[in-house]
Amino acid sequence: MALLTVGLILGFFGLFVALAYVNVPMMAWFAYGALVLGVIQAPIWLWGLFGLIAFVFNVPFIRQVVITAPIVKTIQWFNLLPAISDTERAAIEAGTVWVDGELFSGKPNFKRILAEPYPILTQDEQTFVDGPVEQVCRMATDWEIHQRKDLPPDVWAYLRQERFFGMMIPSEYGGRGFSNTAYSAVMTKLASRSFTHTATVGVTNSLGPAKLLLRYGTAEQKQRYLPKLATGEEMPCFALTEPTAGSDAASLQSSGTVFKGKDGELYLRLNWQKRYITLGAIATLIGLAVRLHDPDNYLGKGTDVGITCVLVPADIPGVQLGRRHDPMGVPFYNSPIAGRNVVLSASQIIGGVERAGEGWTMLMQSLAAGRGVSFPATATGVAKLVSRVTSAYSVVREQFGLSIGKFEGVEEPLARIGGLTYLMDAARLYTCGAVDQGEQPAVVSAIAKYQFTELSRQIINDGMDILGGAGICRGPRNLLANIYTATPIPITVEGANILTRSLIIYGQGAIRCHGYIVDEIAALEDNNIEAFDHAFWRHVGLILRNLSRAKVLGWTHGRLAKVPVRGETARYYQKLAWASATFAALSDLAMLTYGGRLKRHEKITGRFADMLSWMYLATSTLRRFEAEGRREEDLPLVHWAMNHSLSQVQGALEGLLLNFDVPVLGWLLRHATLPWFRLNPIGVVPTDVQGHEVARLLQTPDGRVHLTAGLHVPTDAEQALGRLERAYQLSIVAMPVFKKIKAAFRNGKLNIVPPVGRVEAALRAGVITGAESDLAATAEKAQLDAIQVDSFTLAEYQRIGKEYIEEEITGAE
Numbered sequence: 092m093a094l095l096t097v098g099l100i101l102g103f104f105g106l107f108v109a110l111a112y113v114n115v116p117m118m119a120w121f122a123y124g125a126l127v128l129g130v131i132q133a134p135i136w137l138w139g140l141f142g143l144i145a146f147v148f149n150v151p152f153i154r155q156v157v158i159t160a161p162i163v164k165t166i167q168w169f170n171l172l173p174a175i176s177d178t179e180r181a182a183i184e185a186g187t188v189w190v191d192g193e194l195f196s197g198k199p200n201f202k203r204i205l206a207e208p209y210p211i212l213t214q215d216e217q218t219f220v221d222g223p224v225e226q227v228c229r230m231a232t233d234w235e236i237h238q239r240k241d242l243p244p245d246v247w248a249y250l251r252q253e254r255f256f257g258m259m260i261p262s263e264y265g266g267r268g269f270s271n272t273a274y275s276a277v278m279t280k281l282a283s284r285s286f287t288h289t290a291t292v293g294v295t296n297s298l299g300p301a302k303l304l305l306r307y308g309t310a311e312q313k314q315r316y317l318p319k320l321a322t323g324e325e326m327p328c329f330a331l332t333e334p335t336a337g338s339d340a341a342s343l344q345s346s347g348t349v350f351k352g353k354d355g356e357l358y359l360r361l362n363w364q365k366r367y368i369t370l371g372a373i374a375t376l377i378g379l380a381v382r383l384h385d386p387d388n389y390l391g392k393g394t395d396v397g398i399t400c401v402l403v404p405a406d407i408p409g410v411q412l413g414r415r416h417d418p419m420g421v422p423f424y425n426s427p428i429a430g431r432n433v434v435l436s437a438s439q440i441i442g443g444v445e446r447a448g449e450g451w452t453m454l455m456q457s458l459a460a461g462r463g464v465s466f467p468a469t470a471t472g473v474a475k476l477v478s479r480v481t482s483a484y485s486v487v488r489e490q491f492g493l494s495i496g497k498f499e500g501v502e503e504p505l506a507r508i509g510g511l512t513y514l515m516d517a518a519r520l521y522t523c524g525a526v527d528q529g530e531q532p533a534v535v536s537a538i539a540k541y542q543f544t545e546l547s548r549q550i551i552n553d554g555m556d557i558l559g560g561a562g563i564c565r566g567p568r569n570l571l572a573n574i575y576t577a578t579p580i581p582i583t584v585e586g587a588n589i590l591t592r593s594l595i596i597y598g599q600g601a602i603r604c605h606g607y608i609v610d611e612i613a614a615l616e617d618n619n620i621e622a623f624d625h626a627f628w629r630h631v632g633l634i635l636r637n638l639s640r641a642k643v644l645g646w647t648h649g650r651l652a653k654v655p656v657r658g659e660t661a662r663y664y665q666k667l668a669w670a671s672a673t674f675a676a677l678s679d680l681a682m683l684t685y686g687g688r689l690k691r692h693e694k695i696t697g698r699f700a701d702m703l704s705w706m707y708l709a710t711s712t713l714r715r716f717e718a719e720g721r722r723e724e725d726l727p728l729v730h731w732a733m734n735h736s737l738s739q740v741q742g743a744l745e746g747l748l749l750n751f752d753v754p755v756l757g758w759l760l761r762h763a764t765l766p767w768f769r770l771n772p773i774g775v776v777p778t779d780v781q782g783h784e785v786a787r788l789l790q791t792p793d794g795r796v797h798l799t800a801g802l803h804v805p806t807d808a809e810q811a812l813g814r815l816e817r818a819y820q821l822s823i824v825a826m827p828v829f830k831k832i833k834a835a836f837r838n839g840k841l842n843i844v845p846p847v848g849r850v851e852a853a854l855r856a857g858v859i860t861g862a863e864s865d866l867a868a869t870a871e872k873a874q875l876d877a878i879q880v881d882s883f884t885l886a887e888y889q890r891i892g893k894e895y896i897e898e899e900i901t902g903a904e
Contacts, residue, residue, distance in 0.1 A: 103127055111639035114632050121145040151624065159624040163615065169686060182595070183602050183609075185455035186533030189525050194667075194706045195604035197637035197675030201655045201664055204710055208524040209718035216273035220801070223253040224280050228803040232810060233285040234567045238891065240422040242287060250323065256295040257321025259302065264317035272523040275468040276801055279519070282472025283479075283802045286577040289469045290423035294369040295320070297465040298457055298585065300327040300378040300441075303400060307442040307453055312402070316376065328374035330365040330428055331454070337587070347381040347399060349389050349437060357389055357437035357444065359401065361409075363430045367584070371426030372415045377403040378441070379430075380450050390437075390447050397448035400441040409433035421577045456531065458585065463536030464526060466581050467519040470547035473574050474512040475799040477554035480570045480812065481508055482789045483819035484558055487874045489846060492833070494822075495557070496790050499779070504553035506782035509789040510731035511546050512798055517715030517732075518543070518708050534600040538704045541591040544581045551575050566881020568811045593693035596700035601678060601689075606633060608682070634679045640672035645771060659726060660713060663733045667709060670740050670773050674702045677747060684753040695750065701743035709736035724794070727784035734781065737774020744768060792823060818870070818877035825870035828863045847871070 110123055121141075128141060147153050190207060193199040212220065230246050242250075250256065258274050260266025269277075274296055281288035295301065301320045304313055319325040336343040345363035352358050361381055365371070383399040390396060405412055411429040418425050437444050441453070485496025485505060495501045522539050525532050554571050555562040562571045582588045586595060602608050607630040614623035644652055644665075652668035654661050678699060681689055689696065712732045716725060748765040751757040788794035805813035832849055835841040835858040842852070850871060854864040883891065 103130075108639050108643060111635040112643055114636035117628065117632070118149060121149065151621075154628075155620050155624045159627065160620050162627065163618075163620060163623055166615065181452045182455045182533075183599055185452070185458070186531035186536070186603075188604050189530045189532035189535055190710065191532060191534045191538075191600060191703070191707065192604045192606075194671050194703060194710065195600065195675060195678070196606065197633070197640055197672045199668060199671050199710075201653075201668075205655055205714060205717055207521070207714065208528055209520060209714060210270070210272040210524040210527055212273055212276060213270070216269055216276070219253075219267070219269075219273070220276050220280060223249075223255075224277050225803065227253070227255070227288070228280065228284040229805070231285075232567065233287075233573050234569070234811075236285050236287050237420070237422055237573060242291065250292065254321055254323075255292050256323045256326075257301070257317075258292075259296045260305070260317050260321045264313065264321055266317070266321035270523075271464050271526045272520065275464055275519060275523045278465060278468035279472040279475070279801050280803050282469040283476040286421055286469070286574055286580070287423045289465075289472070290369055290421070290425075290580075293465045293469070294329070295323075295327055297461045298454075299329045300376055300402060302457055302461070303329075303378060303441050303453055304402075306457065307400075307446055307449075309443045312441070312443075316402070320376070325376045326370060326374050327376045327378065328368050328370040328426075328428070329378040329380075330363065330368045330371065331380045332367045333363075333365055343380060343382060343398070345379070345381040347383040347401065349383065349385040349387070349396075351387070351389060358434055359383075359437055359439070361401065361403065361430050361433040361435070364427075365429065366427040367416065368426050368428050370424045371428040372412055372424050374412065374428075375405050377405055377410070377428065379403050380454065383447055385447075390444055392448055398450040398454075399447050400450040400453055401435075402439045402441060403430070403433065403435060407433060407435060418580050419576045421573070421580065455533075458533075458536070461536070462540040462585060463522045463532060466585070467515070467522060467539045467543040469581060470543035471512070471515045471519045472802070473547045473578075474508070474515050474550050475802045476574070476812075477550050477571065478508050478512045478789065479795060479799045479802055479804065480815065481505060481554050481557045482795045483815045484561070484878075485786075486790050486822050487815065487818045487877050488561075489874070492846070494790075496786065499783075501557055502783055502786035504556055505786040505789055506731060506777070507735075508550050508553050509785045509798060510728055510735060510777070511550055513715075513725070513728040514708055514712050514732040514736070515543060515546055516798075518711035521711040521714050534596060534604055534703075535707060537586070537591050537595040537599065538700075538707050540585065541588050541596060541700075542704050542708060544578075544588060548578045548582065551578050561878060561880050564880040564882075566883070568814070568879065568881050570811050570815070592700045593697045594690065596703060597696040598690050600703060601682065601696075601699070605678075606630070630679075634676070634683075637672050637676040637679065641669070641676040644669035644672055645767070648771065649773075656717070658721070660716060660729060660733070663709065663713060663737070666737055666773055667706060667713075670702070670706055670737070670744075673744065673773070674699070674706065677744075680756065681747075681751070684751075684756055695747065698743045698746045698750075702740050702747075705736045705739040705743070709733055709740075712736065724788070724797070727781065727788050728798070731777045731781050731785045734774060734777040738776045739774075741768070741772045741774045744773065792820075814873075815877045818873040821866075821870035821873045825867045828859055828867040829870075831859055831863075832867070847875075 106123065110119060124141060124145070128138060133141075147157050190204050193204060227246060227249055230249060231243050236242055254265070254267050255277075257264075257266030258269045258277060260268070262268040278289050278293060281292060301317060304316060308316075316325060320327055331343070333343050333345060345365065346361070348360045350358055350360060361379065363379060363381060379401045380398055381401060383396040384394060385392065385396050386394055388394060403410065409431045410433055411431065412426070415424055415426045440447050442449070446453070482496075482505070485501055486494050488495045496505060518539060522532070522535055525535070551571065551574055555575055558571060562569070562575070565572050602612070607626045610626035611623060611630065614620075614626060649662075649665035649669035652665045654664035654668075656664065681695060681699070685692060685695070709732070712729060716722070716729050719725065745765060745768065748760045748768065751760045789798065804816060807813045808817045832841070832853045835853060835856065840858060841849075841856055850859075850864055850867045853859045854861065859867065
């Protein structure tokens with residue numbers, strides 16, 4: 092009898108989980124309840140009570156009055172759903188939900204994810220990247236730009252001539268009309284040459300007057316300004332940040348007042364104090380965000396119109412330009428700008444007076460896509476440069492008779508550099524493909540901005556560790572010091588990363604990407620019981636489904652999840668499905684238990700953001716592998732990137748389970764769920780063998796060329812990267828000769844001699860031929876030259892940073 096009871100309980104439980112797993116409708120749950128009552132032979136009174144409950148729940152009008160209305164009162168009383176300000180609403184409503192919605196759902200549709208476009212450049216775009224972009228990279232080295240503290244005049248002229256500032260402006264206005272993918276490719280290549288290039292070109296093509304004009308400007312404004320912006324005749328900037336309005340940009344104090352002139356026309360009187368404005372010191376056209384007031388209600392929008400975007404010519408009275416900040420010594424123009432009693436026509440409001448008060452919405456909608464293009468491109472360019480430099484240096488630089496890339500201590504950072512570079516390039520292109528299809532993936536763009544800038548910081552740190560002294564000694568030969576210095580800059584702009592992680596990715600994503608939260612909040616605000624009922628009970632079904640999926644996929648280690656591919660990557664799809672279900676279930680539990688307080692628990696929301704971010708980066712990696720024809724040569728990179736991504740998901744998950752401070756539930760998560768996930772993890776860090784494979788691949792000619800495609804690589808062996816490339820290529824060609832020499836040492840045919848004398852000794856001993864000796868000597872000379880660092884006379888050093896040194900600096904070690 093006891094066994095029968097246990098069997099029934101297990102059977103009922105298994106059926107319950109199965110019904111939740113497939114998310115059956117409400118009626119099916121009552122059918123399940125009836126089955127249970129029938130099996131246990133329930134008394135008549137229990138059947139009657141069950142029938143009454145079933146009737147109430149399955150008749151919508153009665154359910155809404157008896158069940159849903161009290162739930163609404165309870166939610167409002169305990170503030171279980173967050174209040175949303177107008178500025179928060181604009182941010183939440185900006186953009187579109189893309190594949191982030193799939194990951195947030197708990198049951199991602201991988202067929203849809205793999206069907207999303209993975210873009211390539213058109214012939215015209217590729218020609219521009221291979222032609223003008225290469226040319227502008229050749230025109231000045233990063234060292235020269237830093238010494239001048241500006242781009243050389245001929246570079247400025249070339250940028251204008253080739254319409255670099257109008258890449259995103261349609262050809263009808265004189266621009267190039269490029270896709271976001273092409274713009275990203277240009278920025279990636281420019282970033283591999285100099286951060287100053289990307290900062291200068293980026294602001295004119297991303298968040299600035301041109302982009303706002305294209306989307307919101309009047310026909311007259313477009314015709315007047317876009318052609319001049321395309322050719323660089325007008326140099327733009329956009330002024331948003333203030334001393335007291337940084338991350339909280341909606342609190343800006345810059346003001347505009349509407350008044351009527353003597354001619355009967357409407358004018359604006361503007362006062363502002365802005366800082367951190369890229370190109371501000373040299374701008375001729377300022378895009379300005381102010382809080383607009385209309386005391387006489389001339390615009391018919393009330394006295395407090397709200398944040399408004401205005402076009403301000405820089406040459407009108409009251410505009411104060413000409414000063415600049417010094418961001419980490421990187422010589423792009425970044426400036427404070429101010430205006431005192433600046434008067435201009437109300438027609439200068441972007442979009443005309445009809446768009447007054449819509450500035451915050453404009454900015455949020457523009458950022459919804461823009462964050463996902465410029466920063467990932469710049470960060471990927473840095474990652475590719477570091478990959479190219481460290482892979483070559485690890486072969487060329489020898490210690491203890493071996494190339495340093497063969498040491499496990501160097502392999503470890505090399506693996507991170509290679510694996511993360513592959514992953515970043517995958518996510519860069521995947522995101523660009525979405526934007527080019529018309530998506531404005533606000534949450535994905537925030538993920539890209541945060542993760543790419545942080546990952547590039549990690550990559551450059553690893554690169555500096557590998558190069559050692561060659562990385563820290565500045566000079567024409569140095570390849571990494573300037574980008575190491577510049578790395579904090581993109582981390583701070585367009586939403587500091589701390590804010591982006593804690594508040595935007597999840598705070599915005601939890602509402603924007605969730606299938607029902609937006610509808611529930613709207614219904615609560617309107618006190619619409621019927622609309623809330625429709626969303627709420629479907630939300631309950633979703634919670635049950637995701638809790639069940641999380642458990643079942645956890646028990647099976649994801650193996651029950653359907654995947655669209657076979658082979659070595661199939662397991663990663665299963666683990667992503669498991670991670671998505673776990674994320675979605677925990678997310679609903681957090682929103683249910685923390686309620687409106689959740690957005691103040693930034694450590695919790697930050698960990699949710701990390702889970703979502705790494706699921707997206709992993710998804711992008713798998714998409715790239717499929718889009719590029721499942722290249723077997725790339726499998727080491729895929730395995731490393733996927734294991735690293737899933738281990739980051741696991742780490743964030745453990746942090747969530749450990750730090751839920753909700754009574755009872757928090758205890759259960761810490762003492763029951765957390766040990767289970769530690770014993771049965773979603774992901775573990777890449778193995779040493781996987782890291783070795785990536786490091787080895789990165790040091791091979793084909794592997795490093797494929798990984799760093801789109802990079803600017805100088806052909807001039809007198810330039811730093813050109814010199815290192817030549818040494819690497821000669822080292823690879825001469826490697827068989829060096830192996831013969833080493834074998835001779837091991838076999839006792841040669842006595843141990845210093846590395847600089849080994850070739851001559853091998854030739855004298857007949858170990859190598861004369862031709863082999865010439866090849867090895869040439870490679871050895873190139874290696875020695877490539878590892879040298881710059882040195883200066885005292886007089887030369889005093890001049891560095893004060894004036895540009897025209898003559899070539901010599902005196903390398």
